[in-house]
Amino acid sequence: MKNLSIWFVMLAFALLVGPFALSFHMHYPDEMYYSDAAVRMVQTGDIQTTYLGSEELRFKKPILTYWFVLAGFELFGVTPFASRFFFLIAGALTVGLVYYGAKLMFEDQKIAKLSALIMASHPVLILSSTRSIPDVLLGMFMAMSAIGFIGFLRFGNDAPKRFSWFLFLGLAFAFEVKGLPAAAFGSLGLMFLVLNPWKRIKIQKAFYLPAVLVSLFIAFYWFVAMYWIHGAEYLDSFVEDQVGMRVASRYLLVLKNLFLAILLMVVLFVPWFLFGVRGFKENFKKLFHEEKAFTGFVVLWVIGIILMSALVTKFYERYLLPVVPLTTIWVAWLLVKNGLLEKIKTMKFALFFFVFLNVIVLLVGLFFNALLPSNIWIWLQVIIFACLIVYLIAQRKVENKLPFLISMSVLLLFFGASISTYQISLPDAGQLIKVYANDQDIEKGSSIAYLGHLHTGSKIRIGLGPDYRMVDIEESDFDTKVVAFDYVIVEEKYLDKLSKNEFDIQLAALNWDAKYISKMFAALWNGNAEEVKMQYGKKFYFAKPI
Structure with a gap:
């Protein structure tokens, strides 16, 4: 890893995850809340107020995630690529922030570079970077804040003022992304700084007034604006989402979530956690004695995220992301101290396992694209994918590259998966209806009622773009509202x-339905794919009143 550049790792992350992220190979349900609102912002110029696709107001999340989607739309136009572009960049920046934080804490390039490689290959960061939802932004800004905390843990009361800016600006932006979780972790961290017995920070040093004041303005800007525009009632839905809907009261559910949070906090550091299992107890004690304040801080945040995750009504692995960057630095430190870089056979086995998975993904992609119409760009991606697999195999003997090769082999799985999902998901219904609207010369500025799956409706709204006013209506209201x-x-x-x-009535969009993937395989093998697609595929119809 001696000559490994952090900029290269960040670029590799963006390029390998990019094909999977920047089209709707997969569409996460919550993305519709942010892209629907951002399309309306483009149409109306009102960038403060957030709306659902039904044109109802929605105040459940602060504004910053909407603005990231809006920034993509303003820069690139209303497209799937634009809706996710800055979230992919946020994932790559998180890798860079982890590298900087590890280098700051330990002044050791091995730990810093290994931290970046572990972070780049973390499944939760990769998946979150492919979705236009708050989690990757929350993770990035909490990583930014963690650098501030690390600065105080490293330099104590002599820490330069820039670390106060990192700490409070990171928390402020995180609060404008997701609200109370950022406030909770910020409060835990600040309490630790001023109360921990190993490297206690003076209150006046931790709370540098200019950084605090600017951060408070950023954190509460949208909340004050919404109160000014809509009054206090907007807080009802925000508080319900942040507390009421999220807090579980059933003991079995809490225990289940607690178990899942602990398990995934470890397992999702795949395959790196396997290298640190042996002698973990002894190594933990050793590291604690070397850096009591840092280890205590990491443990506090990990316990905090596990307890908060246990109390939600529905647990998602992405809830762990706010503390993953900080934990990654500690894990890299543990692995270096545990002799990871000397465990050549173990690392080679891990590399072989992920190369094997990549070969399977390549074969599946070849199967789909050989039997269905494809394009030159997908075949170019196939060639690049195959060449990268060969590169991983050829470089396996370069022992100091093994951590890098393992990290890249994990990222490569997502690059390769997009070759197959291209045939299953693309072009999505939104892009198909966009083509239909252009071919049929549907008048710009037309109002369109939509009745169907809301997640697909969000993709259709992006496909149609800001030139059309598309409104989601419910089945119960269809007859009375459609006439408008x-x-x-x-x-x-x-x-x-x-x-x-x-x-x-005309058929405007037809896609494969992932529920019938087995029938798709059979149809490709039997040569009647179009017939089966028509029978089992997802269909959307465009209708004009006569």
């Missing part, structure tokens, strides 16, 4: 809501 619109888009299961005597 110029056109209608419906999912197949609601097709009976449209009378052929009153509407000109």
Whole structure:
């Protein structure tokens, strides 16, 4: 790892995750809240107020995630690529922040570079970077804040003022991303700084007034703006989302979430946690005695995220991300002290395992694209994927590259997976309806009612872009509301809501349905893919009143 550049690792992260992230190979349900609101912001110019696709107000999350989606739309136009671009960049920046934090704490390039490689290959960071939802932003800004905490733990009361800026600005931006979780971790961290017995920080030193004041302005800007525009009632839905809907009261559910949080906190450091299992207890004690304050701080944040995750009504692995950057630095420190870089056979086995998985992914991609219409870019991606697999195999004998090769082999799985999902998911329904609207010369500025799956509706809204006003309507309100619109888009299961005597109805989008993936395989093998796709695929119809 001697000549490894952190900029190269960040670039590799963006390029290998990018193909999977920047089109809707997979669409996470919560993305619709942010992209639907951002499309409306582009249309109206109101960048403060957030709306659902039904044009109802939504105040459950602070504004910053919406602005990241909006920034992509303003820079690149309303496209899937634009909706996720800055979230992918946030993932790459998180890798860089982890590297900087580890280098700051230990002044050891081995620990810093290993931290970056572990962070780059962490499944939760990779998946979060492919979605336009708050989690990767929260992780990035908490990593930024962690650098501030690390600065105080490293230099004590002599810490330069820049670490106060890192600490409080990171927390402020994190608060504008997701609210109370940032405040909770910030409070825990600040209490630790001023109360821990190993390297106690003076209150006036920790709370550098200019940094605190600027950060308070950033943190509460949107909340004050919403109070000014909409009054106190907007707080009801925000508080319900932050506390009421998230806090579980059933003991079995709490215990289940607690177990999952502890398990995933360890297992998701795959394969790195395997290298640190042997002698963990002894090594933990050793590291604690070397850096009591840092180890205590990491343990406090990990316990905090586990307890908070245990109390939610539904647990997701992405809830762990706020503390993963800090934990990654500690894990890298543990592994270096545990002699990871000398465990050549173990690292080679891990590399072989992930190379094997990549070969399987390549074969599946070849199967799909050989039997279905493809394009030159996908075949170019296949060639690059195959060459990178060969590179991993060829470099396995360079022992000091093994951590880098393992990290890249994990990232490469996502690069390769997009070759297969291209055939299953792309072009998505939104892009198909965009083509249909252009071919049929649907008038710009038309109002369109939508009845169907809301997640697909979000993709269709992005496909149509800001030139059309598309509004989600419920089945129960369809008959009374549809008359106010110029056109209608419906999912197949609601097709009976449209009378052929009153509407000109045409099929506008047809996609494979992932629920019938086995039938897709069989159809490809039997040579009747289009017939089976028509029978089992997802269909959306465009209708014009006669």
